[in-house]
Amino acid sequence: MVSFWDLVLLFFVFIPAAILWFRVVVDIFDRRDLSGVMKVVWLIGVLILPLLGALVYIVTRPVTEQDRERVAAFEQAVKQQQVAAGYSIADEIEKLDGLRAKGLITQDEFDRQRAALLS
Numbered sequence: 001m002v003s004f005w006d007l008v009l010l011f012f013v014f015i016p017a018a019i020l021w022f023r024v025v026v027d028i029f030d031r032r033d034l035s036g037v038m039k040v041v042w043l044i045g046v047l048i049l050p051l052l053g054a055l056v057y058i059v060t061r062p063v064t065e066q067d068r069e070r071v072a073a074f075e076q077a078v079k080q081q082q083v084a085a086g087y088s089i090a091d092e093i094e095k096l097d098g099l100r101a102k103g104l105i106t107q108d109e110f111d112r113q114r115a116a117l118l119s
Helices: 004-030 036-048 050-060 065-084 089-102 107-118
Strands: none
Touching: 004 036, 004 050, 036 050, 089 107
């Protein structure tokens, strides 16, 4: 019979650790900036000490150009979805102005939200 604490251990320790480990292994294979030798070294480290190796890999992993490209592609996709959905910064500022005119937000809140939308 499985106890409550066994389930807690499974769902909050083992499954997240396994997901972390698999994500690190996939990332090692996916990186273009690592040579074949370094990929093997990282894989051996992650296989011998799974949790510690994965944590060390995550902490020491630098941000690469490949990461920047993925972020840029994601931001572009979000902008395209906003345009397709009819999202407009001008519409949002107009809504904020309406809230300010009704007294639901202060001028300071309006200015902060407007600056956030325009940045």
